[in-house]
Amino acid sequence: MSKFLKLALSGAIMVGFGSPVMAEKLGLGRAALPEEIAAWNKDVRPDGTGLPVGSGNVADGEEIFADKCAACHGDFAEGVGNWPKLAGGFDTLNRQDPVKTVGSYWPHLSTTFDYIDRSMPFGDAQSLTTDEVYAIVAYILFSNDLVEDDFVLSNENLAGFEMPNRDGFFVDNRDDTEYAQFSQPACMENCKEDVKITMHATVLDVTPGDPSDGTGAPPGAAGEGGKAAPETAAKVTAETPAPTPETAAADPELVAAGEKVFKKCAACHKVGEGAQNSIGPALNGIIDHPAGALEGFNYSTAMTAAGAGGLVWDAASLDQYLIKPRDLVKGTKMTFAGLKDEGDRAAVIAYLSTFAK
Amino acid sequence: MPDRTTTDGPTINTTRRGFLAASTALVASATAARAATPDPLITEVQEWASGLGDGVDATPYGLPIRFESDVIRRNVSWLTADTISSINFTPIHALDGTITPAGCAFERHHSGAIELSKEDYRLMINGLVDQPLVFTYADLERFPRVTRTYFLECAANTGMEWAGAQLNGAQFTHGMVHNMEYTGVTLRTLLNEAGIKPEAKWLFVEGADASSNGRSLPLDKALDDCMIAFKANGEALRKEHGYPVRLIVPGWEGNLWIKWLRRIEVTDEPVESREETSKYTDTMENGTSRKWTWVMDAKSVVTAPSPQMPITHGHGPLVITGLAWSGRGPVAKVDVSLDGGKNWHEARLAAPGQPMALTRFYFDHDWQGEEMLLQSRVTDSTGYVQPTKTQLRAVRGLNSVYHNNCIQTWWVKPNGEAENVEVS
Structure with missing residues (x-):
């Protein structure tokens, strides 16, 4: 047998049926440039590998957090509604419904930096500077009572910071604890003496009905992490008529562009059929609607006052607001930085105008 | 019905x-069934038997x-804070066979389903390699290709049932699963192109969406059977399943199957990312937590009859059917119990079990209106037998969320209605 044939055969046996035989490199793709690797290779490991140079303190972190994180995570990182709690929950891990926060559960501080740096804020990821990320992480530690208010976090001290639950994890041991006892021959006859129903799902009654029945959040239901569903979750009222699009007035291209821009808003604001208040108010019929006046939404005092003072959302006022929301309504809960591009603002306003009440 | x-x-x-x-x-x-009068659907000429249907241009894609x-994906709205970082459920109660149609295969996103075109797609391999590389989509289509069928199950499937029977429907209790035939390139082939350095032990795999979901994957697993896929069930991946390219990690929890895969970093240590520390870890009764619980253990469920699929046809022949799977190999057999696990009967497999793919089972029963406590129990090729919830709780306590592969019970009542219950 020729050397080539032997190689090919052993390759075929090794990789199994249906797989291509490993061969020489095919010369596909191109070399990644250092700038490209630097742009994407941002993950940070527990030992600090990958941390960028920088620092941030608790005070700055508190301000940034209030601005960019608190809408979902609460001013004190306590979590709003069903959004993640980042602080507290100590000594709950061995109880029913453990409260898993950065402070009580996360084993490595590097994970917090890595996640915020690459994935937060929700809907505006990778918009934070390195120092802002350090400051936010410092504030989260502070909100967990793990550091004092003068604490400064940097690439120098992050990897060495010991998290409370650092020893709380062990590698999957199902092999030892489960596989042997769950691999006994299966019993086929008279496997138990008595069978009784011990629990009914209908007692809780948390199963969604058909789509037109709405989506009431049942009290007492256990969601991911065993946490109870919020009792205050919005209820769709079947009587609410579906919004009728008023597309006649708006330029379709502008509306289409606006739909894309709106993705920046969609994390907090819902529009369209069945839209409900979420982090922000639902925006059906927002054009020519008084500010801060949608029933059932808990506005900031500033926004309610602005509406009472006569602010109405027309194209002009919305345009002004969207440049930098906190400039027009100081104290608004909307933590969105704003849309610098005039075209983006016009587009998103055109898009919103297609949603009637 | x-x-x-x-x-x-x-x-x-x-x-x-x-x-x-x-x-x-x-x-x-x-x-x-016993009617004496002729059925007008037979005796009268029906509209469809007389007039014309749609032409071939009516539905270019049906x-x-x-x-x-x-028969649609459904969401449990109280489960998550928002539909963008959320999950929905495959209507497994209404499907048959084993392949899940892409249009109703469940979705799980962390920052929403993004639109990423083939033209804008790039895949980078970097880290402990001889030559860091960037591939375009077109490059990937030129590698030797494989086609393989696998199930994908979210680690949280059935997770809402840990503390007790909660959701009334197989779609909601077991619908975070789908099974598709994938076409793509093995990671072994791709990594060979970059050349793995000897000290490499792990991969860090990352998506292109805003969540930049990243997970650490042992190199051994990657070289064993992982692949990237650009086709599912013969067509391009759907947007919600990671178009144009996703990762396939056979038998392991769905969170590892990175969608919109943009980067494979070869490393010597795991990253310990958010998704593998704060999530997808299993907290035991004493408060410590298992990590790296990647494998999905053997599991099965009766899909019909079930709460969303009551018996509506009266007494006599009844098809009891369901799905079984294992992350550790093929399904060897499935047993069905009508009395809450006292006695078991071997079910018929629609086809011999395939490794890490869904298997369909049938049990043909002459139902005379008796109450049933309907269960199924799979045994996989390793001899592992699907445990009861009591057995799982004895090891893990009540605080777990993920990896609930317990035996499911449907209480079928004399009127044919079914309910999700727990039994002693």
């Missing part, structure tokens, strides 16, 4: 209202016929 031949619109039997309609139909069809419009 109500008699569909006389029903124009879609019918949904998930509510009490829907069930009532179904119960009425049960009586009707039972008598219809959706299911309108009578099936209730």
